[in-house]
Amino acid sequence: MLRIAKLTDYATVLMVRLAREPGRYFSAAQLAVELGVPQPTVAKLLKRLLRAHLLASTRGVGGGYSLALAPHAISVADVVGAIEGPLALTECARGKGNCSLERGCATRANWQLINHALRVALQAVSLADMARPQLQPVYVQALQEKMP
Amino acid sequence: MLRIAKLTDYATVLMVRLAREPGRYFSAAQLAVELGVPQPTVAKLLKRLLRAHLLASTRGVGGGYSLALAPHAISVADVVGAIEGPLALTECARGKGNCSLERGCATRANWQLINHALRVALQAVSLADMARPQLQPVYVQALQEKMP
DNA sequence: CTATACAGAACCAATGCAGTCCTATTTAGG
DNA sequence: CCTAAATAGGACTGCATTGGTTCTGTATAG
Numbered sequence: 154m155l156r157i158a159k160l161t162d163y164a165t166v167l168m169v170r171l172a173r174e175p176g177r178y179f180s181a182a183q184l185a186v187e188l189g190v191p192q193p194t195v196a197k198l199l200k201r202l203l204r205a206h207l208l209a210s211t212r213g214v215g216g217g218y219s220l221a222l223a224p225h226a227i228s229v230a231d232v233v234g235a236i237e238g239p240l241a242l243t244e245c246a247r248g249k250g251n252c253s254l255e256r257g258c259a260t261r262a263n264w265q266l267i268n269h270a271l272r273v274a275l276q277a278v279s280l281a282d283m284a285r286p287q288l289q290p291v292y293v294q295a296l297q298e299k300m301p
Numbered sequence: 302m303l304r305i306a307k308l309t310d311y312a313t314v315l316m317v318r319l320a321r322e323p324g325r326y327f328s329a330a331q332l333a334v335e336l337g338v339p340q341p342t343v344a345k346l347l348k349r350l351l352r353a354h355l356l357a358s359t360r361g362v363g364g365g366y367s368l369a370l371a372p373h374a375i376s377v378a379d380v381v382g383a384i385e386g387p388l389a390l391t392e393c394a395r396g397k398g399n400c401s402l403e404r405g406c407a408t409r410a411n412w413q414l415i416n417h418a419l420r421v422a423l424q425a426v427s428l429a430d431m432a433r434p435q436l437q438p439v440y441v442q443a444l445q446e447k448m449p
Numbered sequence: 450c451t452a453t454a455c456a457g458a459a460c461c462a463a464t465g466c467a468g469t470c471c472t473a474t475t476t477a478g479g
Numbered sequence: 480c481c482t483a484a485a486t487a488g489g490a491c492t493g494c495a496t497t498g499g500t501t502c503t504g505t506a507t508a509g
Contacts, residue, residue, distance in 0.1 A: 155303075155305055155381060155385055155388040155389075155390065155419075156388075156389055156390050156391065157303055157390050157391065158466070158467085159466085159467070160466080160467070160468095162391050165408055165412075166408055169408050180484085180485065180486090181485080181486075182484095182485085191468070191469085193468065193469055193470075194467075194468060194469085196486080196487095197467095197468080197469095199486085200486080200487065200488075203486090203487085204487095210485095210486060210487090211475090211476085211485090211486085212474075212475040212476060212484090212485055212486045212487085213474095213475055213476025213477055213483095213484065213485060213486080214476060214477045214478070214483070214484045214485065215476085215477065215484080215485085216475085216476075216477090216484080216485050216486065217485075217486085218486085229415065233303060237303055240303040240304075241303075241304055242303065242304050242305050243304065243305065243310050263426065263430065263431050263433075264310075264313075266426075267377065267422055267423065267426060270422040271303075271419055271422060274415055274418040274419060274422065275415065278411065278414075278415060282411065283408050283411050285411075306496095306497070306498085307497085307498070308497080308498070308499095328453085328454065328455090329454080329455080330453095330454085339499070339500085341499065341500055341501075342498075342499060342500085344454095344455080344456095345498095345499080345500095347455085348455080348456065348457075351455090351456090352456095358454095358455060358456090359454090359455085359506095359507085360453085360454055360455045360456085360505075360506045360507060361452095361453065361454060361455080361505095361506055361507025361508055362452070362453045362454070362507065362508045362509070363453080363454085363507085363508065364453075364454050364455065364506085364507075364508090365454075365455085366455085450509100451508105451509090452507100452508095452509095453506100453507085453508085453509105454505100454506085454507085454508105455504105455505080455506080455507100456503100456504075456505075456506095457502100457503090457504080457505100458501105458502085458503085458504100459500105459501085459502080459503100460499100460500080460501075460502095461498105461499085461500075461501100462497100462498090462499085462500100463496105463497085463498085463499100464495105464496090464497080464498090465494105465495090465496085465497095466493105466494085466495080466496095467492105467493090467494085467495095468491105468492085468493090468494105469490105469491080469492080469493105470489100470490085470491080470492100471488105471489085471490080471491095472487100472488090472489080472490105473486105473487075473488080473489095474485100474486080474487070474488100475484100475485080475486075475487095476483100476484085476485085476486100477482100477483090477484085477485100478481100478482090478483090478484105479480100479481090479482085479483105
């Protein structure tokens with residue numbers, strides 16, 4: 154089915170929520186209630202996003218999380234990467250040449266290209282775009298500009 | 302990591318192999334040896350590809366599998382779809398509205414578009430393309446033509 | 450009639466993922 | 480100075496999916 158992990162899906166929703174009020178700090182508990190997702194799960198996601206330097210945090214009473222960058226400067230690819238690690242459709246696409254089909258495998262280079270197309274598609278859409286109800290025109294324009 | 306299943310990867314390699322000699326029939330055993338993948342696994346993949354009407358088969362001695370269509374008429378999206386089912390990045394993207402985040406979830410429509418971009422990218426590349434050592438120019442042209 | 454090869458289903462082990470819990474550490478406020 | 484609120488960073492667990500196997504049945508060439 155080639156789907157992203159459910160947690161990644163949650164993460165994008167979280168990030169879009171934060172993108173709607175860029176300056177404000179939100180606690181994990183607050184976001185959990187607002188989105189209807191269990192609190193520990195939300196906390197875990199926020200931690201991962203923090204480690205990827207997509208969020209800023211302050212501790213203590215009244216603390217919480219906020220975007221580390223402007224909404225238009227964070228792409229969907231960034232969020233996916235933060236939760237799932239660097240994206241690589243095929244096993245061999247991320248080094249580690251433990252692929253039994255090495256010799257004469259002409260498809261590898263081509264997978265890289267498909268891979269790249271996907272990455273571009275995800276990079277072309279920012280949180281600012283996602284926060285819009287429907288981004289059709291922006292999206293199409295960005296994609297066509299950025300396609301290799 | 303957003304990667305396709307290993308089996309799907311095998312399947313594309315299989316299909317590309319068949320695409321190199323479109324008329325010829327290959328037995329599962331033969332393909333297994335040639336690719337260095339265990340025979341039962343290859344057999345299973347071939348069955349799935351057959352059910353998706355991407356392959357033709359004949360039984361009995363000297364039987365085997367062959368492409369059901371010309372190499373340029375089968376896309377990578379077809380192969381991925383045959384093994385992994387219809388592709389849908391997000392859970393909600395394939396109906397079944399059991400998503401707790403329903404109300405006010407503006408990101409859904411946008412995911413659909415990203416989804417669509419991926420589908421187009423996979424559809425733009427055929428087995429004939431994959432059989433080429435490097436498809437750069439063809440790929441770029443096809444992608445840019447077909448982008449919505 | 451037998452050996453070859455596909456057809457289809459059931460089955461099993463292991464990996465990975467969603468989700469929880471526990472123990473620091475930091476900070477605002479009384 | 481002490482407490483409550485909040486993040487930081489782990490370790491741990493149950494479940495679902497996936498990769499892979501095995502078995503039984505059916506068709507066909509020679």
